[in-house]
Amino acid sequence: MAQNKKILDLRNIYTYFYTESGVVEALDGVSFDVNYGEPVGIVGESGCGKTVTAHSTLRILPKNGKTVAGEIIYKGVNLLDLPDLQMRRIRGKEIAMIFQDPMTSLNPIFKISDQMTEVIALHRKCNKKEALEIAIETLDLVGISEAEKRITDYPHQFSGGMRQRILIARALALQPSLLIADEPTTALDVTIQAQVLEIIKEMQKKLGLAMMLITHNLGVVAETTKRVHIFYGGRVVESGPTEEIFLDPKHPYTYALFESIPSLEKDKTRLETIPGNVPRLINPPKGCRFHPRCKYATEVCSRVRPPEFKFGKGRRVACHHFEELDLHIDMEAIRESRKAIKEEA
Amino acid sequence: MVTLEEYETVDLFSNWDQKTQPIITIDNLKKWFPVSQQSILFSRVVANIKAVDGVNLFLNKGETLGLVGESGCGKSTTARVAVKLEEPTEGSVYFKGIDIFQPMSREEELAVKRQLQMVFQDPYSSLNPRRMVLDLIKEPFDIHYPDMLYEEKESRVLEILAKVGLEDYHALRYPHEFSGGQRQRLGIARSLAIHPEVILLDEPVSALDVSVQAQILNLLHDLQKEFNLTFMFIAHDLSVIKHVSDRVAVMYLGKIMEMCPTGELFRKTAHPYSVSLLSAIPRPDPRIKMDRIILEGDVPSPINPPSGCPFHPRCYKAQEICSKVTPQLEELQPNHYVSCHFPEI
Ligand SMILES: Nc1ncnc2c1ncn2[C@@H]1O[C@H](COP(=O)(O)OP(=O)(O)O)[C@@H](O)[C@H]1O
Ligand SMILES: Nc1ncnc2c1ncn2[C@@H]1O[C@H](COP(=O)(O)OP(=O)(O)O)[C@@H](O)[C@H]1O
Ligand code: SF4
Ligand SMILES: [Mg+2]
Numbered sequence A: 001m002a003q004n005k006k007i008l009d010l011r012n013i014y015t016y017f018y019t020e021s022g023v024v025e026a027l028d029g030v031s032f033d034v035n036y037g038e039p040v041g042i043v044g045e046s047g048c049g050k051t052v053t054a055h056s057t058l059r060i061l062p063k064n065g066k067t068v069a070g071e072i073i074y075k076g077v078n079l080l081d082l083p084d085l086q087m088r089r090i091r092g093k094e095i096a097m098i099f100q101d102p103m104t105s106l107n108p109i110f111k112i113s114d115q116m117t118e119v120i121a122l123h124r125k126c127n128k129k130e131a132l133e134i135a136i137e138t139l140d141l142v143g144i145s146e147a148e149k150r151i152t153d154y155p156h157q158f159s160g161g162m163r164q165r166i167l168i169a170r171a172l173a174l175q176p177s178l179l180i181a182d183e184p185t186t187a188l189d190v191t192i193q194a195q196v197l198e199i200i201k202e203m204q205k206k207l208g209l210a211m212m213l214i215t216h217n218l219g220v221v222a223e224t225t226k227r228v229h230i231f232y233g234g235r236v237v238e239s240g241p242t243e244e245i246f247l248d249p250k251h252p253y254t255y256a257l258f259e260s261i262p263s264l265e266k267d268k269t270r271l272e273t274i275p276g277n278v279p280r281l282i283n284p285p286k287g288c289r290f291h292p293r294c295k296y297a298t299e300v301c302s303r304v305r306p307p308e309f310k311f312g313k314g315r316r317v318a319c320h321h322f323e324e325l326d327l328h329i330d331m332e333a334i335r336e337s338r339k340a341i342k343e344e345a
Numbered sequence B: 001m002v003t004l005e006e007y008e009t010v011d012l013f014s015n016w017d018q019k020t021q022p023i024i025t026i027d028n029l030k031k032w033f034p035v036s037q038q039s040i041l042f043s044r045v046v047a048n049i050k051a052v053d054g055v056n057l058f059l060n061k062g063e064t065l066g067l068v069g070e071s072g073c074g075k076s077t078t079a080r081v082a083v084k085l086e087e088p089t090e091g092s093v094y095f096k097g098i099d100i101f102q103p104m105s106r107e108e109e110l111a112v113k114r115q116l117q118m119v120f121q122d123p124y125s126s127l128n129p130r131r132m133v134l135d136l137i138k139e140p141f142d143i144h145y146p147d148m149l150y151e152e153k154e155s156r157v158l159e160i161l162a163k164v165g166l167e168d169y170h171a172l173r174y175p176h177e178f179s180g181g182q183r184q185r186l187g188i189a190r191s192l193a194i195h196p197e198v199i200l201l202d203e204p205v206s207a208l209d210v211s212v213q214a215q216i217l218n219l220l221h222d223l224q225k226e227f228n229l230t231f232m233f234i235a236h237d238l239s240v241i242k243h244v245s246d247r248v249a250v251m252y253l254g255k256i257m258e259m260c261p262t263g264e265l266f267r268k269t270a271h272p273y274s275v276s277l278l279s280a281i282p283r284p285d286p287r288i289k290m291d292r293i294i295l296e297g298d299v300p301s302p303i304n305p306p307s308g309c310p311f312h313p314r315c316y317k318a319q320e321i322c323s324k325v326t327p328q329l330e331e332l333q334p335n336h337y338v339s340c341h342f343p344e345i
């Protein structure tokens, strides 16, 4: 029997929030997987369910939120069935998470050493002294210079980029198998983002980590992941190898998203736009959730949820009309303009 | 309806020669914020945050100058001083040849402010939440044209709402009832209401989702054409800057490092900081593999900026002179200004 390649397999997840104004259908039948050792991207605009996906996986939803259906299979076990105590062991030790804002995940009143050694000692079953050594070693690994000295500093003594490195170190020190990084560089400036991404990529490769990288930055996914899942309105609309999807998107939303970003390669005075706004998930649009904004929508789109079509090497698209559409990014034009830039230089 | 120009009572700018003079010239502008230490009896200034520390730049009538730089480098402060929301510590801002910080009558002061407007990143915090849209957009008329009839003000408000893509009924709503993109439309409408000549846009799309960002960028493009507006467009996203700007100024630690036509910034990048900044951008095309220059460390504090060239501690070209002598912004090639001892051109 072939060994299972999947470390994480989300099957048909429904996560709802119960609020005064109604039920928020935040995840509406989300399915995707992450393979062992593979960096996977989760992409979408704000409010499409990226963070809720991460929180559902780790079972750290707020009180008013609940995963009401589906399976989250991690290393063959459905996390939704695990007793709380066992789930607590999964968090950190098996699946580590880093968040967008490094300040809120570090406690300002404790030294870095205190915030690292305790969890390390607990999860790696070692004493405080060994834990401290591990902490220093991982801080060093992520590029905190003089880690031995700096480990007794407080969070505010570090810059945003350094704090994000500390969080990465803290996550990696537990030797997890899967790292969930939720917008890890969104709050950082571009030169600092480049530093942090470099470290994440290096660590991912060196440690053979599986990674779920959540971001709205298409550049970041393109450079960091091998496979990508595109989210819209609480659903996965398109999945597949990153390179293929970026060059040849099949879902009208994916296509429109790519065309609406200004690019360093294209020269255009007007951008393609997607009319309207991202949907709110209380009473979301019926049928295909993208239909009110979609150029190609027909009557069926407003009524029937599009099935998922599988094709090629692991590609999936949820659109009624994807086979009839001829969407393609004008790569020729991009190549031309890039050549022109090179020649002039 | 009479044109707004016919309301004009002062003629301050008759000496301005559009053909040869920039519409705005910023000359060696400094804005320092004192940091004081409080004791029981007195407080004394112990240091200065050198937010803007000798900025030189100019805007030509009808163009868009992009101002790019990492957070905290002084972009917003530069803009706030340039529209006279704050006083400079040193240096001057000339609008149509007039030094706007010279003593002037209230009428003259209003005449300057009428023509110089600003749009903010977070439209929500810049719009009074308790006031109806109608009143919010009418306010500039109340200030600048107190004698204008109410009916005229009202019809002008509706006219401007239509220009930014909103409907009549939006006039009776409150800011919280709008989405992020619509709020930015409100911010733009408010700045545009009294037909200014120059609008300084401070990160107007940074908080928006990409699909909405594209709508706003297109709107700004159309408005600029229609009203012959001059824009200074502040952003930290170089792809956005490239898309909107005719010329770009790159800022670092309170100073302009490079200023040139947009195409040249990408083809003939001269300043090592610009080179590093361009190299740090993650590209949304998985096939671009680049040799990235990863800058070491963080941006130094503006309280105690490095001596000489502020970029020298992180610069790959720095020599001894860089830490001793501050390079001046010089026109190395026609219309290409660089402040560096060892520029790449
Ligand atoms: N605690 C909550 N209560 C109600 N709704 C929530 C809560 N958390 C998230 N949501 C909703 O769930 C949807 C998905 O949110 P999220 O996963 O945070 O989006 P993102 O893709 O930006 O990370 C959004 O519509 C959001 O409003
Ligand atoms: N009112 C103020 N008082 C004290 N410091 C300020 C004030 N406004 C800005 N600064 C500081 O000045 C520097 C430049 O800020 P800003 O102009 O907002 O930068 P940017 O817009 O490029 O992010 C920052 O270090 C900021 O903290
Ligand atoms: S002046 Fe020196 S330190 Fe500054 S950018 Fe140029 S080479 Fe680098
Ligand atoms: Mg999120």
Ligand SMILES: [Mg+2]
Binding pocket: B075, B076, B077, B202, B203
């Ligand atoms: Mg700013």
